[in-house]
Amino acid sequence: MPKVLLCDDELMNRKVASKILKKEGFEVVEAENGLEALEVLENESVELILMDLMMPEMDGYEATSKIKTNPKTAHIPLIIISALSDREAITRGLKLGANEYISKPFDITEFILRVKNAVKMGELQNNKNEKDIIFILSKAAEYRDNETSMHTVRVGEMAAFIGQKMGLRHDEVELLRLSAPMHDMGKVGIEDAILLKPGKLTDEEFVKMKEHAQIGYNILSQKKTPLLSLAAQIALTHHEKYDGSGYPKGLSCDEIPISGAIVAVVDVFDALLSERPYKKAFSLEKTLSIIQEGSGNHFNPKIVDLMMQNIESIKKIRERLSDS
């Protein structure tokens, strides 16, 4: 439920607007002046701010200016609600960073539409910001690793393809596409001598290498957004094996989240087909026979079957996103 901060010194105005907003499914927090609004924003996150201009203690201009110059709150859409005759005031508010204005007295239908549009715009902008950050994080992880840059992108695309074939909802598929490339994020915490070692790892080194699953989870679970939560889940579970012999937790069968189970298959599939410092690229035939051998022990058999049935489409994804 989106939360709206309603800042107005007139109790009646707040009552009216609050009633309309609640009827439309919004949660409402009220503030009597700019100072109170800033206090609310210190402790709560809101999706929209409705700001009156003339108020005691701190007026709407000062509050707007403070909100829009604070990096913590600048992204929150802010609508000024002011009297129609007050053109100059509105311009001044917009100059301070307000996104919109609504004239008082307002038409209820228009008010609701403008509020909803502003919340939607804010959501879109924040999603875009999050995607940008995630893209950058994935890039950072690649630099630490000897993976080619397209490997993680292919893992995302192939995971989304399999997810769609498994009947996941469209939004789930899109989250998978964006979060799967971060499965090895935890490698940023693994030392070079192990991460970049050209030969086989010793048992001791392998124990350290395995930590990348938990480290990735620790990094990505710092914030709980749908995208980061899924990315954290994938980072933690992409080395679990269907028969329970994987790591870090030794989960088996349906205990392994489907996201991690899908990435487990497509990650290995794409890595086998690629050249690495310690190995040549395998042929498709050999790769598929390894994947099939792993069905039911390493890999979830349902996912392996889907991969086999759709191998032509998956090959096309690989060709479309080749390293060269």
Ligand SMILES: [Fe+2]
């Ligand atoms: Fe990994």
